[in-house]
Amino acid sequence: MTLKDKLAAQRIYILLGALFITSLVVSNLIFQKFFYWYPLDIEIFGTKLFEISVGILPYPITFLITDLISEIYGKKRANDIVVTGIFASLFSLLIIYTANHVPATSWSYVKDDMFNTVFGNSAIAVFASMLTYLFAQFIDIQIYHFWKRLTKGKHLWLRNNFSTWFSQFVDTFSITFLLCSFGIIDWANFKGLLISGFLFKVIIAACDTPFLYLGVYLFRKRFHLRVNQEINLV
Secondary structure, eight states: OOHHHHHHHHHHHHHHHHHHHHHHHHHHHSTTOEEEOOSSOOEETTEETTEEEGGGTTHHHHHHHHHHHHHHTOHHHHHHHHHHHHHHHHHHHHHHHHHHTSOOOTTOSSOHHHHHHHHTTHHHHHHHHHHHHHHHHHHHHHHHHHHHHHTTTOOHHHHHHHHHHHHHHHHHHHHHHHHHHTTSSOGGGHHHHHHHHHHHHHHHHHHHHHHHHHHHHHHHHHHTOOTTOOOOOO
8 A cells, every 4th residue: 555545544544533533422412302213103111112312313323433444444443443432522521520610601691500401411421421332332343353254354234233233232221221320311211212222223223334335345446455454554
């Protein structure tokens, strides 16, 4: 690979990392708003099917990006992105905590009570999300590369979906359990939110498979990569 190609691959890696971190941090900030995604009036354990947090919308993007980075840049680069995401989450937590304790002026459009209502639970959410995120992302990467070695780089759809399904169940169960434990969500909604959240993520994982194939195809064409060949940025 030429120096020009390596520089281009490095820039793309940075852009993917930026998308990953943005999706992760934003999902932690907007999680308190819930919406009803599915048009049918179906209830599971007293909770409407796909009655889920808006924080779940950008979160699957993080798994698509780590799968793409795992495929093209390798396991180490994917793990680097995960660690960077943890640092970004901690830093955002510090900013939110500081902003929440700074008193608003008398003419401030957003008062202390309003700010605390929207962001007051963000500290708990970020902490809970980081714990679950850490487990889920590393599980996703490990399983992805297990299937990649087993299939010798073939059957991309298999490792993309299998790794994401398992890791997303771990993530959904953990974050729902922690939010209920902290009193942010009532325990009566636990089973319904767990099933709704997991099913939503499974559907999204299936839908993003063509985009993963497209991304891998474009990378291999642009950088002349063979099947199972990875870009070494060093």
